[in-house]
Amino acid sequence: MxxxxxxxxxxxxxxxxxxxxxxxxxxxxxxxxxxxxxxxxxxxxxxxxxxxxxxxxxxxxxxxxxxxxxxxxxxxxxxxxxxxxxxxxxxxxxxxxxxxxxxxxxxxxxxxxxxxxxxxxxxxxxxxxxxxxxxxxxxxxxxxxxxxxxxxxxxxxxxxxxxxxxxxxxxxxxxxxxxxxxxxxxPGLVPFILNENSFNGLPGISIEAIVHYNKKSFQENILFTHKGLSGPAILQISNYWSKGNEITIDLLPDADIISKIEVNKPIKTELVNLLAQIFPKRFAEKWCELYFPSKPINQLNETEIQNLNNILRNWKIIPNDTEGFGKAExxxxxxxxxxxxxxxxxxxxxxxxxxxxxxxxxxxxxxxxxxxxxxxxxxxxxxxx
Ligand SMILES: Cc1cc2nc3c(=O)[nH]c(=O)nc-3n(C[C@H](O)[C@H](O)[C@H](O)COP(=O)(O)OP(=O)(O)OC[C@H]3O[C@@H](n4cnc5c(N)ncnc54)[C@H](O)[C@@H]3O)c2cc1C
The missing domain is CATH 3.50.50.60 (FAD/NAD(P)-binding domain)
Incomplete structure (x- = not known):
């Protein structure tokens, strides 16, 4: 024909x-x-x-x-x-x-x-x-x-x-x-696999964040999965990421943790409970377990507060890999x-x-x-x- x-x-x-x-x-x-x-x-x-x-x-x-x-x-x-x-x-x-x-x-x-x-x-x-x-x-x-x-x-x-x-x-x-x-x-627009399985128990939790990599950044949700991280901000950055490199996540795009601590100091709130006002509770608990042991916030000194702010705004991870062509959009x-x-x-x-x-x-x-x-x-x- x-x-x-x-x-x-x-x-x-x-x-x-x-x-x-x-x-x-x-x-x-x-x-x-x-x-x-x-x-x-x-x-x-x-x-x-x-x-x-x-x-x-x-x-x-x-x-x-x-x-x-x-x-x-x-x-x-x-x-x-x-x-x-x-x-x-x-x-x-x-x-x-x-x-x-x-x-x-x-x-x-x-x-x-x-x-x-x-x-x-x-x-x-x-x-x-x-x-x-x-x-x-x-x-x-x-x-x-x-x-x-x-x-x-x-x-x-x-x-x-x-x-x-x-x-x-x-x-x-x-x-x-x-x-x-x-x-x-x-693979592009693809979830990341994380090396350590430290975020067990968090799948399904979604948090608004800014994900940075090599001068590119996207502010949207990140989503914890069984294998690592997904969600729109992660998929966007995956288009630019290459294996072996670090990405930085700002978990506080719209919240000011330093003033929140100041305001809550008089009521002696536990750090984990204060974080649970910003993030889902399970995430706040896991975060404290992994990166910053909880204590009453009136016991945090200036350096600790700055340190806490810094790690929440500059959470650095090196994904092990992506989930590959099977999951890439x-x-x-x-x-x-x-x-x-x-x-x-x-x-x-x-x-x-x-x-x-x-x-x-x-x-x-x-x-x-x-x-x-x-x-x-x-x-x-x-x-x-
Ligand atoms: C889960 C998922 C969700 C998505 N959602 C969106 C969205 O909402 N918005 C958006 O902009 N993009 C989205 N995308 C991306 C979008 O679907 C693709 O970029 C777009 O379909 C590409 O169009 P295309 O015609 O080039 O290829 P395709 O749409 O993939 O079409 C290619 C066609 O060629 C056929 N074909 C392949 N090999 C052969 C062969 N050897 N002989 C004959 N036929 C063959 C395939 O069967 C297919 O029908 C999504 C992708 C996925 C996987």
Whole structure:
């Protein structure tokens, strides 16, 4: 069968790209190896899909070339996607920090994309495995459902995080096959494993904090888990962290422990009880057990008070590792942006070969940024294929 365009991967980027190419009258086939499209869309945002962020800038993305994402993000903005969402009557809300979520379900976003595909004549082949790709004058795609020929081939197979959802390294292999460089991949937006299991008994406890690493900091919640630490502030910093390095956590972003001690001194409060006014009680108890034995606060001298303040504001930990690709929301690294046109996403070396979405070395923060990159890069390629 002959197509103008074949897109491999029916995820966020692939579907957006297919819609745009379909609108231009291109004959489009999307090949998906899973039994259904858009699985990550369905599980995203806790089932409510954080589909974009109204504060998107290139500063919210990590890439060897921080400028690469600018052109695509400028040509398809959060507002463009919001217009599409509103056209379909999907109700949404801002949860916090510009993050837009569906009121009801992620399925609404996937249904919208599939409706747009169908309205624009896009064919989607599910349960189809690509066995080989060759380029003669056109691309020849051999698959378990037969052989296809196309002028433009788009790789939209995403990263390798959550392999149990169908993620594969297919995109990187194709890049290698055609001589394109792939930067080192690593799990991103991923929980940390802590060396010592000292925080036993705290899983589920969440505390607002500022997490610092290498001049980056995020103020949001941290969450104790059975293996270590997670929560939005930890996931954000994990995008920047590399193994063996220390992170610093300020557990008092909005509280002043020194004046609190002064105010409570006359009533001879126990330190652990005072800390339990700021933190969950179990955390306060564990903290005193590990770092600062409790005593009545009127017995704390100035140096001890300063010391207490200092360790609460500069809690230093060296994570043992991350929980890896099995738990990572995204994959850092990918197809080297130096190999692609920022305007079209086309390979500079191989005419007609495009890479979009997470397979490219562009990784967003937590908060709707990764989907915005998928929509914007998919749109960009969709205008040219
Ligand atoms: C649990 C979780 C929650 C998330 N929540 C959010 C959120 O709320 N907001 C946000 O912005 N981001 C979120 N993300 C990140 C976001 O889902 C991804 O960045 C985004 O889906 C990337 O889009 P993509 O189209 O590049 O890849 P994907 O959406 O991963 O799509 C790739 C597609 O290619 C298919 N595929 C893979 N290999 C092959 C192959 N060999 N042949 C054929 N098909 C193949 C896959 O099955 C998949 O359908 C979340 C991620 C996870 C794991």
């Amino acid at each position: 002959n197509y103008d365009v074949i897109i491999i991967g029916a995820g966020a980027a692939g579907l957006m790209c297919a819609i745009e190419a379909g609108k231009r009258g291109r004959k489009v086939l999307v090949i998906e190896h899973a039994e259904k499209p858009g699985k990550k869309i369905l599980i995203s945002g806790g089932g409510r899909c954080n589909f974009t962020n109204i504060n998107v800038t290139s500063g919210n993305f990590i890439s060897q070339n921080p400028h690469f994402c600018k052109s695509a993000l400028a040509r398809y903005t959060p507002q463009n996607f919001i217009e599409l969402v509103e056209k379909y009557g999907i109700k949404y809300h801002e949860k916090k920090l510009g993050q837009l979520f569906c009121n009801s379900s992620s399925k609404e976003i996937l249904d919208m994309l599939l409706a747009e595909c169908s309205n624009n004549g896009v064919e989607i082949q599910l349960n189809c495995k690509v066995t080989n790709i060759n380029k003669l004058e056109n691309f020849i795609v051999n698959s378990t459902d037969g052989n296809f020929k196309c002028e433009s081939l788009v790789i939209a197979t995403g990263g390798i995080s959550i392999p149990q959802m169908g993620a594969t390294d297919f995109g990187y292999k194709i890049a290698n096959q055609f001589g394109l460089n792939v930067t080192k991949t690593a 995204v994959t850092k690294g990918g197809v080297d942006t130096g190999e692609l046109s920022g305007k079209t996403m086309e390979s500079k070396k191989i005419q007609g070969l495009y890479f979009i979405g997470e397979v490219v070395d562009v990784t967003g923060w937590l908060g709707g940024y990764n989907f915005q990159w998928a929509w914007s890069s998919g749109f960009a390629a969709g205008q040219y294929i």
